[in-house]
Amino acid sequence: MTIDADSACSGTRPGVLFISNGTAEDLIGAALAARLRGRMNLSYAPLVGEGQAYARAGAVKVGRTLRLPSGGFPFGSPTNLRADLRAGLIRESLGQWLDACRGARAAQVVVVVGDAYALMVGTLAARQAGAQLVHVQPLLSAQYLEGLGVRGALAELNALGANRPMEYELALARRADAVFVRDAATARYYAARGVRATFAGSFAMDVLSAPERPLPLDGRPVLALLPGSREDHRESLPLMLRAAARLPGWQALVAWPHDWDALTLPDGWTLAVQGPEQAEATDGQTRVTVLRRAFGAVAHAATVAVGTSGTANEQLAGLGVPVVAFPTAGPQFTAGFARRQARLLGRALTVVAADPQAMAQAVTHAAQPPVQARAALDGLTRIGPGGALPRIADCIRELGDPIDSV
Secondary structure (H helix, E strand, O other): OOOOHHHHOOOOOOEEEEEEOOHHHHHHHHHHHHHHEOOEEEEEEEOOEOOHHHHHOOOEEOOOOEOOOOOOOOOOOHHHHHHHHHOOHHHHHHHHHHHHHHHHOOOOEEEEEOOHHHHHHHHHHHHHHOOEEEEEEOOOOHHHHOOOHHHHHHHOHHHHHHHOOOHHHHHHHHHOOEEEEOOHHHHHHHHOOOOOEEOOOOHHHHOOOOOOOOOOOOOOOEEEEEOOOOOOHHHHHHHHHHHHOOOOOOEEEEEEOOOHHHOOOOOOOEEEEEEOOEEEEEOOOOEEEEEEOOHHHHHHHOOEEEEOOOHHHHHHHHOOOOEEEOOOOOOOOOHHHHHHHHHHHHHHEEEOOOOHHHHHHHHHHHOOHHHHHHHHHHHHHHHOOOOHHHHHHHHHHHHHOHHHHO
């Protein structure tokens, strides 16, 4: 259902419209919205998915929902793109542009959290409404270019705009009232190209939850299994469980973001649900605890992680935890995505074949003290500390009501 943004955001408080296009982007935008609640009227226009995180932050949805088979990665593979086109990608996307323009009418500030496409939609909406524009770019990093070279760039043509900002994105960013990027290297890259961009801290670490509750730990080192929120989990979780069975000296914990009925097990494994937030997967010998709504607790307890996730892998690396990853058939954690994340995280990420034995060997290697120390150093320095969201929220308030912010 489309809500009339003029009525939803009416009142004397300034309004802000959030536009984002992904799960992690929604979390960042919603965390910003939570900091602005009570000070500004909040609305959101999600370009991918439901944007439920915004609703929990008290924002009002404007516009339609676009549910894509690729989960927001149409250019991750030809299969993804064909599936999204059949699902009405072009028609519904055009409708979302109109929705965003209508939603911006009651906003003094449009905040884009996402990539070049989201920035294009946000720029259009802000110009139509005469609103200020803030771009939060959590995806691009100059570190993706390290060691890429011409041959590597040609091999990843479908990720050209993800590896480096295209000229049209830089042109749009130059016109934004404020631009925030994910790391210091990217801020320098933007500055060299005429964009006044600020690195204020790591977005990924800002949205990492504190431990939600005590965990049922047994004293063994913790192996965090992070299958992610995308459909990759149907392929990756069974492989992770089979790898855990080869590591009896480790306590494997799955951070599970879905309902229990979405969980895929290897042949010969069963799942015993012990409550709404805990279950146990077993093959009769190995027992793996599966936890819902406990990602923060699992992340902070981990010694090593195995992940096929975007933001979650980065967050574990940012905590100093070595991460082992392997490519899937998609839609997100493809071989190309894995290569890109390896360039981003450096020694914090080890990419291996999608083979349980290879994963188990990589986990054992990553836990060796010298290897663990090098991984921690790269994770801590390349992801960086948090602290961006308070500064961005202050910027949004000042742009929305500069007199009141003085």
